[in-house]
Amino acid sequence: MDRQKVTIYAVGLAGAFALHLAIHAGNWPGPVLAAAALGVAGLVLAQFPPLALRHPDLLRGAVLLIGGLTLAMPLLFDPAAAVGGGPSGDGTTVGGPGTAGIGGAEAVLWPQILVAFFASRVLASETEARFAAFWADPLGTTGPVGVQSSLAALFLGAALGLAFHLALPWLKTLAPAGPSGILVTALAGSTALHSAIIVLFFVILAHLADALRLHLADAAALASLRRHGRARAGGSAADLNALVADEIAARPSSRLLRLVADWVARSGGPESDAGPLSPAAAQDGFHRAARQFARGLVPFLPLLGFLGTVVGLAAAMAELPQGLGAGGGGADIAASLAGLAIKFETTLLGLIGSIVASLLIAVMERRETELAAEARRVVGALVATEAVRHG
Structure with a gap:
């Protein structure tokens, strides 16, 4: 497939x-x-x-x-x-x-x-x-392996950036006065650093969109486990292993299913800790690597913003009349610094982008952790129900 x-x-x-x-x-x-x-x-x-x-x-x-x-x-x-x-x-x-x-x-x-x-x-x-081929045959697979593609996030971020570029004319016509208008003006900035900040933000957003797609697949797998529990009022470890194996075949990148399989396989219940060589531990390593990529990109947003401001200020200072220090006349400092506020647009973009991206990553990681805990509890309930039924 x-x-x-x-x-x-x-x-x-x-x-x-x-x-x-x-x-x-x-x-x-x-x-x-x-x-x-x-x-x-x-x-x-x-x-x-x-x-x-x-x-x-x-x-x-x-x-x-x-x-x-x-x-x-x-x-x-x-x-x-x-x-x-x-x-x-x-x-x-x-x-x-x-x-x-x-x-x-x-x-x-x-x-x-x-x-x-x-x-x-x-x-x-x-x-x-x-990744599916690697998981089935770890020794026979060559090349880099991961659950998410950084290059895919880069291209999807570029596509979103281009689409945003097309939407700017309508956004500017709807922009009100005040802080919202200032933000729209910053988004419509014409320098390469403006574009770099916007594209980088969309790359992070694209990476999180792929993570959300995998998360929704995990949620669907958990719903399948719950339906199994309601239909059979519990299940043996063998039953759960067979169910999880079927789900893994359909969703080979699912971190949640690897955790569930590990919990069920070890001592017939979910309370044993996974060892460092377990499939769940290996899958969790791939998951952490994907999140580190997204978190590693966030600091570049404010850094690019500060770089744009520094470059803009340096250019503004260079435009000041050379005769000021020698008593030259007629220097219109107000006119020379009239556009100084524009130089801070990239900083504004970078700070807002980093705040939004950090919040989205935090929400995603929280929901993934909650879903893993939810799955652990569901597996525990299924195994406990089977034990009571045969006790």
């Missing part, structure tokens, strides 16, 4: 990339077009099991090549890219000096959004398929 999802998303990626090439490839040089053809060839060849098994990184490399070309080339080879632009309502950007945004200038952004989205889904599905 995981490999079928990979193939479906790969077909969507190929179609979106073909649309992007039809719009933008006329300005690309020959070597870049050759690289694009190489990426498509790798995407197609990776769908054949023998090649995929012998070259496990073929698909990932092809997706990275296609996604990288899609996101980078319009900025580098579009004739209007040196001008920049803000988004219009029809999915294009409108040129204007010094207003280069996330998507480049006069670029049709919808194909880029589709390519980035499908690239993220291919990488996420491929990561799940590789």
Whole structure:
């Protein structure tokens, strides 16, 4: 099933990339077009099991090549890219000096959004398929293994950033005066650091969205256990093991099911501690690594914000008239510092983004911990009911 999802998303990626090439490839040089053809060839060849098994990184490399070309080339080879632009309502950007945004200038952004989205889904599905293969055969699997793909979060964050870029015109028309208006103005900032902060925030959000998808799968597995308990008024350890094995086959990336299987298998109940070499402990290590990635990105939001402010202040100081120290006349300091407040926009964005991201990570981790405790209690109740029934 995981490999079928990979193939479906790969077909969507190929179609979106073909649309992007039809719009933008006329300005690309020959070597870049050759690289694009190489990426498509790798995407197609990776769908054949023998090649995929012998070259496990073929698909990932092809997706990275296609996604990288899609996101980078319009900025580098579009004739209007040196001008920049803000988004219009029809999915294009409108040129204007010094207003280069996330998507480049006069670029049709919808194909880029589709390519980035499908690239993220291919990488996420491929990561799940590789993890399932690794769990079934740890010694026979090569390449990096994880429950979540950082590259998938990067591409999905880019897609969300581009979509947000298109939505800015409507957001600005609805912005009221006061603090909300200041925030919208900061979001509409035209510098590269503004765009970097927004995209980084969406990368964190995309990573949490994939974590939420896995969490909902865990919640569905727990609901299945509860239905089993209500239908049979308990169950032996063997019954629970068989049920959990069926659920794991359907959801190989589920951390919760690994914990449940470990609790049931050890001494027939959930109260024994898992050893460091248990499947549940191994799965929990992958889970912690995924969360460390998201938490590690959060500090970069305020750091990028401070960097933007420092750069802006340095530029403002450099623009001050040189004659001030020598008694030069006519220096209009007020005019020179009129736009100083704008220099703090990136700091505002970075701080707000880090606060929101930290809250979302905390909520996600709390709910995951609660669900694991809930599952432990459900398993305990099922095993205890079976013991009473046969006691």
